[in-house]
Amino acid sequence: MSESDEKVTNDLSIAESEQDLPQEVKEKKLKGQLKTGYTTGTSATAASKSALIALLTGKIVENVQVTLPKGKIVTLKIAWTKIHENSITSAVIKDGGDDPDVTHGAEICSTVEFTNNKGNVQIIGGTGVGKVTKPGLGLLLGHAAINPTPIKMICESMHEVLDLYPELIEKQGLKITISVPNGEEIAKKTDNPRLGILGGISILGTTGIVLPYSTASFAAAIRQSLDVGIALKADTFILTTGGRSEDFCKNLFGDTYPDHCYVQMGDFAGYSVKQCHDKGVKKVFIAGFIGKLTKIAMGVKQTHVRGSHVSMEFMANLAERAGAFEDILGLIREANTARHVSEIVDSHKVKGFYDLICRNAASQLSNYSKNELSIEVIMFDFKGYTIGKFPKN
Structure with missing residues (x-):
């Protein structure tokens, strides 16, 4: 789920964010030193073009040019390229650049035959390319998970080569x-x-x-997950x-x-709620732990960028509303982390504190849905017990 989708760029003004990046990655990203890579769709296009050149000319090429x-x-x-009796197969090693994409290093192969x-160019999925079994993806059920853009890229690339041999395509077609x-194993690490x-995996790319570490790709995955659920008649999401x-x-x-109905929103709480509202969802549950939910309650959009620390003063104010005494408030103000605050609150039995965080989080998230979406917030402790909730049922 880490391939680029530029269509979401404008939407990210609602929920600009980063994934939880290692420090060295953050520094590289700030300096613009992260290496971009190529999608599975681009890789498949290059492999297809190479195989077709070998099929038509008998020549094995080491590099091909692809138009994005x-x-x-x-x-x-x-x-590599392998010559079979009636077909040619070429492979490209998928290069995701500095992005931690699970498909990085995978062999993307294309077998081309007459x-x-x-005049017809047929593109199908083979071993390790997934088949679509649920609606909502914009792809035909039962067909290979090859998105429209890669199909268009492959077709255009084929015609670039075929234009040099017009008499051939007039007599026959191509099957790609x-x-x-290793696609089936790789797919287990994806959504x-x-x-x-x-x-198997999907052949993607717009x-x-x-x-690298694209927020756009993460947001696109959220949209896609919602679309699948909605196509399956879901009106409530967790x-x-x-x-x-x-x-x-x-x-x-x-x-x-x-x-x-389950969608991992990561740091994109506001964006996810807005998408649910815009897509006509009736209800969402927001679930997480004290640190992330407190940031949401504070109205923080960028929950993992520098400077978006949990405010101990904010937490102390909530504890005061929950009835905590001044000595406890002092401990909270001096706490190191949100988790440390939870230890203080638990040891002093401050009742209702977690519910207040959930209430404030729900209030903040309502801004992304024009108060037209039912929002329920659940806070877990680190053992999986529910410690906070809003509204209280």
Whole structure:
């Protein structure tokens, strides 16, 4: 889920954020030193072009040029090419740049062969490319998870080569099979199973390039998850700050909500709520731990950028509203972390403190939905017990 999607760029003014980056990555990002990479779609296009050149000319090339959707021409290295009896297969090693993409290093293969379907270019998925089993992705059910932009890129790249041999395409067509040898295993580390893409990875990309640690890609994944759930008639979503809070929610709710109702929003709480509102969702649960929920309650949009620390004064004010005495407020003001505050609150039995954080978080998030979306906030402790909630049922 880390390939670039530029369409979300304007939306991010609602919820500008970063993932929890290592310090050295933050420094590189600030200096503009992170290396961009190429999407699986660009890799598949390069492999297809290489295989077609070999099929038509018998020549094996080491590099090919690919035209990206916005017109930029890039050169990709071909890892290997194999000649079969009636087809040619080429492979590109997917280069995600400095992005921690699980598909980085994967072999993206393309097998090209002639068919009797004159003038037609057929693109299908082979081993390691997932098949679509749920609606909401803009792809045909039962077909390979190859997005429209990569299909367009592959077709255009094929015609660039075929234009040099017009007599061939007039007599026959082409069949292109995209495969990823280790794709099924790689897919287990992605959201594909949740989205109903089974048996492998997706061939993705709207710009052709991967932006390292892109907030746009994370936000695009949220939108995609919501679209799948909505297509499956979901009107309630559980938005969690991560995998652990999602697991705790599943323990809490049991079988009440199917898997497609769960969306990991990361740092994009406001953005996720706005998307739910805009897509006509009726209700959302927001679930997380004290640190992230406190930042949301404070109205912090960028919950993981520098300077977005939890305010101990804010927490002390909430504790005072919950009835804490002055000596406890002093301890909270001197606390190191939100978790440290929770230890102070628990040891002094300050009742209602966590509920107040949840109440304030819900109030802040309501701003992203014009107060038209039902929002319920749940706070877990680190063992999975519910310690705070708003509204109280």
